[in-house]
Amino acid sequence: MKPHRSQDFAAPVARPTANLLPEYRVEVGPEIPPPLDPPDGHVKYPWTCVVAGHELHGKSNQPLLAACKAIKRALMGTAEGPVQGTAAMYRPYKRPQWEMRCAVEWGCFYRVKETKNEGPIFVRFKPYPDHLKGRP
Numbered sequence: 656m657k658p659h660r661s662q663d664f665a666a667p668v669a670r671p672t673a674n675l676l677p678e679y680r681v682e683v684g685p686e687i688p689p690p691l692d693p694p695d696g697h698v699k700y701p702w703t704c705v706v707a708g709h710e711l712h713g714k715s716n717q718p719l720l721a722a723c724k725a726i727k728r729a730l731m732g733t734a735e736g737p738v739q740g741t742a743a744m745y746r747p748y749k750r751p752q753w754e755m756r757c758a759v760e761w762g763c764f765y766r767v768k769e770t771k772n773e774g775p776i777f778v779r780f781k782p783y784p785d786h787l788k789g790r791p
Contacts, residue, residue, distance in 0.1 A: 707729065709729060
């Protein structure tokens with residue numbers, strides 16, 4: 656399966672909401688500029704989402720995909736099999752409609768990789784190796 660290019664995705668298309676799958680609202684705050692020391696070069700966005708009565712929150716340069724991973728972790732004790740439903744990203748300070756949305760399971764398996772030649776593309780998520788965490 657080839658990675659999806661972000662240019663291949665058109666503006667969001669409203670779908671009928673007749674399905675009974677849950678939609679998790681991920682509210683994203685204004686960007687936080689990268690720190691000067693150490694310079695990691697990534698803008699972070701604070702996000703919040705309520706799942707099963709618990710508020711999840713974090714900061715990420717890929718807030719929708721990070722929220723999908725957190726939603727799946729929060730529901731692992733209650734869900735059997737794949738997590739059903741979609742996550743929709745809202746920026747209430749910009750516009751009232753969702754900006755992006757995806758299936759929670761899909762968001763758990765992908766991340767955005769940006770290269771100079773190809774631009775931003777979706778690639779499979781690989782967790783950071785445990786033995787390298789916390790190293791400079």
